[in-house]
Amino acid sequence: MKTSLTGIKPTHLPHLGNYLGAIRPALSLVDQYRTLYFIADYHAVTTVRDANALRGYIRDVAATWLACGLDPERTLLYRQSDVPEVFELTWVLSCLLATGQLERGHAYKDALARGESPNAGIFNYPALMAADILLYDTDVVPIGKDQKQHLELTRDIAMRLNHVYGEGTLVVPEALISDAPLVPGTDGEKMSKSKGNGIPLFESPRKLRKVIMGIKTTSESLEDPKTAEGSTVYALYSLVAPDRAPEMKQKLAAGGYGWGHAKEDLFQAIEAEVGPKREEYLSIRADEEQLDAILHSGADKARQIAHATIQRVRGAVGID
DSSP states (O other): OEEEEEEEEEEEBBHHHHHIIHHHHTTTTTTEEEEEEOOOHHHHHTOOOOOHHHHHHHHHHHHHHHHHOOOTTTSSEEEGOTTTTTHHHHHHHTTTTTTTHTTOOHHHHHHHHHTOOOOOHHHHHHHEEEEEHHHTTTTTEEGGGGGHHHHHHHHHHHHHHHHHHHHSOOOOOOEEEEEOOOOTTTTTBOOOGTOOOBSSSSSSSSHHHHEEEOOOOOOOOSSSOOOTTTTTHHHHHHHHOTTTHHHHHHHHHHHHHHHHHHHHHHHHHHHHHHHHHHHHHHHHOHHHHHHHHHHHHHHHHHHHHOOOOOOOHHHHHHOO
């Protein structure tokens, strides 16, 4: 069975966009691939400066994925930092990368465009990301269309190392282009923590309802017909309750059904989807000792794969 790997950056509390756009699609791969999911805590250090917040985010993310259906008996869930071999491979890959390749990295270029002075971690981010993937003999990496650059660099450096030191030293991964949806936030733009437009995943029903009622809509009167297409409320409802979306579309077009009604229906649909998961999340998150034990167990298994890869690389480059 081929191996699929997904990285999760712990920089905020998960929101509905994370669930619909990343978690739910990624967990659907379990029956087709040997799946690995890692919490990219060292990647988070490039931006998160609060140690206690990072510790919390790591456990928040782990508990979220477990509550949403990740089975640690069928897949590996581990912290990036629990597998130190990733840094050894990062160094070897860095010695084969041109600085020009790193200068073209999205995060680095975006930081420069904003007038910032990016740290070296952001500059070297693609090298660590490549090591994250190549360390585990990954065959496929689920990515969105906007993430192709990172995987192309990973493929390039794997092929270069194989060319210089011997074919088969590293597995060259393929992209698994995800059809995961673009999830709109409360303002209609892509849901993002940095934009402040997220819908919390596991907040109380009262807070969840308040956020949903704050979604921006047009200002037609109750009696007027309304256009579903292009509205944030309808777009989210289509993702959460696709079977019932045509009914909402018809109600909006007929008139006598206001955006307040649509928002209430959206709230009920989201609550039906995430309510049971919220209870599971709160239970898992409260038992930090058990949560850490799951992550350590996953790391032990991941290190077995990582150790074999590093031994091959060491032998190939002459450091055995």
